[in-house]
Amino acid sequence: MLLTAAWVLGLIVVPQLRMIERAFIVDQRGDEAALVATEIERAYARVFAIDQDLLRAADGAAAPTAPSPFAPSPSSRATGAASPERTAALEAEKAEAQARIVELEAREAEIQAADRTTYALGNFTGMSRIHAWIFVSTLFYALCVTVLSFLACYPVAYAVATARRGERVALLMLGLVIPYAINELLRIFSWVMILEKQGILNGALDALGLIDMAAGEGVRFVASNGAVFVVMVYAYILFMVFPIYNTIETLDRNQIEAARDLGASAWRIHWRVVLPHAKPGIAVGAVMTFMLSAGSIAAPEIVGRGLHPDWFSQVIYRRFFESSNWNQGSAYALVLLVACVVFVLVVMKLFRVGIRDIAK
Amino acid sequence: MDGNDVALTGVSMRFGDFTAVHPTDLTIGAGEFFSILGPSGCGKTTILRMISGFLDPSSGDIAIGGRSMAGIGPNRRPTALIFQNLALFPLMTVWENVAFGLEARGVALADRKRRADELLALVALDGQGGKKPTELSGGQRQRVAVARALAVEPAVLLLDEPLSALDLKLRQHMRAELKDIQRRTGVTFIYITHDQGEALTMSDRIAVMNAGRVEQVGTGDEIYDTPASPFVATFVGEQNMFQGRVASVSGGTAVVDTALGPLHGVARGGLAAGDQALVFVRPERVGLVEADDGEAVNRVDAEVERRDLEGSFVNLFLRAGDQRISLHLTNAGAGRDVVSGRRRVGFRPADAVVMGVGEVARE
Structure with missing residues (x-):
């Protein structure tokens, strides 16, 4: 009981509340604070670079006759030769940078002290038209991924669930589960290798004589939404296959046979008997796949390479780590979360699936 | 149709x-x-x-x-x-x-x-x-x-x-x-x-x-x-089963020597004297008979072991040596009165079936 409470509090309530709180904080001097923060960041980076240079200079002075084979030796010797003057110059620059940091940090503290944080909707209403469009597109893309996953996974799940021999089941399960022992990033990168212009897929087309790679022909599959979809479908296949597999497995085989005996075609058996039975599983799979793909950052970032239409998750990422605007990032993330939840509830309503069915 | x-x-x-x-x-x-x-x-x-x-x-x-x-x-x-x-x-x-x-x-x-x-x-x-x-x-x-x-x-x-x-x-x-x-x-x-x-x-x-x-x-x-x-004899319905050796076969009737003496029944399949054989007779076709009913064929003296009441019917279980014999009687007359004691039971040769040994249904 206590454990559950701690779990719910620590893993769900606190982070979510914090994010929601951030989302509603509108930083009055957000721009200056961000600027100062960026400058502090830069100054620290400079100091670090100078330190590196100093270390190298010291190395060069101490061992000029035995340059490291790993270091670019001519330049190190050069710096080593000019070491006294150069070191002095570097020291001076470092002192200057450190002084600047002190100054900037004082200013930052000042800003923060004067900071009148207020709760408002500015972070939401301030969303640009482009971002709003990306947001809507992302929901649509996630829906595409969900539908594609379902189309890819249903036959697999059905085949596994109705396989008679235990061996076949084991084999299929291994074929699906083992890929999931591999890190998601690695799987995404391997897909990039397949889809690249010099990649395996084009190589296969070349081998079939459909294109001539030597002549520079080849389809650039990566950096398109199609490629992102493919990679995502692959990345989330298990989340779709397993729930569907689980529900189909509980279907009485006799019902399939009865339908067949009564003259139903394979299509009708699926449409009237198997699919209705598997509906809760499909709903679970769709919810998971939709949520995961709507929030996925790795696949669009790596596969897309910035050349395909942006996903909203990328926009959120940039709010946090490039614009240093965490408040707006939180607001965007919250919008995405709410939209996903609403979307899921609407879909569940449309398919007449209750939470209770999903819990089964 | x-x-x-x-x-x-x-x-x-x-x-x-x-x-x-x-x-x-x-x-x-x-x-x-x-x-x-x-x-x-x-x-x-x-x-x-x-x-x-x-x-x-x-x-x-x-x-x-x-x-x-x-x-x-x-x-x-x-x-x-x-x-x-x-x-x-x-x-x-x-x-x-x-x-x-x-x-x-x-x-x-x-x-x-x-x-x-x-x-x-x-x-x-x-x-x-x-x-x-x-x-x-x-x-x-x-x-x-x-x-x-x-x-x-x-x-x-x-x-x-x-x-x-x-x-x-x-x-x-x-x-x-x-x-x-x-x-x-x-x-x-x-x-x-x-x-x-x-x-x-x-x-x-x-x-x-x-x-x-x-x-x-x-x-x-x-x-x-x-x-x-x-198998069919024992799978469908109840049976009394007697084991023995065929003594003679003539005119569709076989005589089998069993532990309880010779038993007569209708021969099924090819049987010859000396063959191992089984004699089957349904419990409802075995009856209680008087000791001196004048008939000598298919008569066995046995001890009443148990009487199970089923309502309109009564199951009577008797024992003669190692052989168990069950009777299915209507709950009237002897079926109602006989509870224990030594009794003579009998059945008509036409109601008994004699067959060579084969697989028997286990119940």
Whole structure:
């Protein structure tokens, strides 16, 4: 009981509340604070670079006759030769940078002290038209991924669930589960290798004589939404296959046979008997796949390479780590979360699936 | 109803090394209520699945109405199967269940509805069409399954122990109802069961199966009175069984020397003097006799061990040496009065069957 409470509090309530709180904080001097923060960041980076240079200079002075084979030796010797003057110059620059940091940090503290944080909707209403469009597109893309996953996974799940021999089941399960022992990033990168212009897929087309790679022909599959979809479908296949597999497995085989005996075609058996039975599983799979793909950052970032239409998750990422605007990032993330939840509830309503069915 | 006969010629089924059904010939007439009776694992369900098309025979051919069914899938055969667990579609309403076969045939919605209503009336479920199968009782679900199968107007209806899930009272009621539906529709019924009571009460003819072989085909009376093998003799109904050696065979009557002396019975199969043999006689055909009734044949003196009251009947269990003898008497006269003591029992040679030793049903 206590454990559950701690779990719910620590893993769900606190982070979510914090994010929601951030989302509603509108930083009055957000721009200056961000600027100062960026400058502090830069100054620290400079100091670090100078330190590196100093270390190298010291190395060069101490061992000029035995340059490291790993270091670019001519330049190190050069710096080593000019070491006294150069070191002095570097020291001076470092002192200057450190002084600047002190100054900037004082200013930052000042800003923060004067900071009148207020709760408002500015972070939401301030969303640009482009971002709003990306947001809507992302929901649509996630829906595409969900539908594609379902189309890819249903036959697999059905085949596994109705396989008679235990061996076949084991084999299929291994074929699906083992890929999931591999890190998601690695799987995404391997897909990039397949889809690249010099990649395996084009190589296969070349081998079939459909294109001539030597002549520079080849389809650039990566950096398109199609490629992102493919990679995502692959990345989330298990989340779709397993729930569907689980529900189909509980279907009485006799019902399939009865339908067949009564003259139903394979299509009708699926449409009237198997699919209705598997509906809760499909709903679970769709919810998971939709949520995961709507929030996925790795696949669009790596596969897309910035050349395909942006996903909203990328926009959120940039709010946090490039614009240093965490408040707006939180607001965007919250919008995405709410939209996903609403979307899921609407879909569940449309398919007449209750939470209770999903819990089964 | 012509052309609904089912003919199996040399049909067998092997699963790897295991032979589920040895080559079998069976002819089931149009409009017949035919039962296949046997213990579990005897291959009766395999035969049913071959007729319905879910299994392809390893050898031989199945013809329905003179047309070979080889290569025709279950969805295109003129058969309908009623599953042991009924396999109703739980997410559809009762009428949708009944009309499913028509839906698969592309019948228009209005016609499907009308036909479903007719069928539900046939099985006395008028007005229940809008319910889900789970809202019905066991017997009602049973009737939905029958209606669903009849909706496709099959030439042959195959029933795989459909009554086994019902309680005894309902089972007896459904027996009569099934028989009645069969008579009214004229559809050929092939009924799979391990329950001899079901087979005997409903069937025109019965095939008794054991270990992948059909041991006997005949009417209920034939099976009961003149079993073709020790297995059939012991699987169907109760039996008193005496072991011994054939002393002589003449004019269809065999005399067997047993521990209780010579016993006379009708010889079945080729028997010769000196053969090991079994004498079977039904408990209701053994009677209590007076010690001096003047008859010397098939008389045994035995001790009454137990008397079980069944209501209108009484089971009397006697022992003579190692031999147990049971009697099935009406609860009147001696049946009511005899409780213990040493008694003489006897039976007519015409009521006893003598057979060579073979496999006996274990109960």
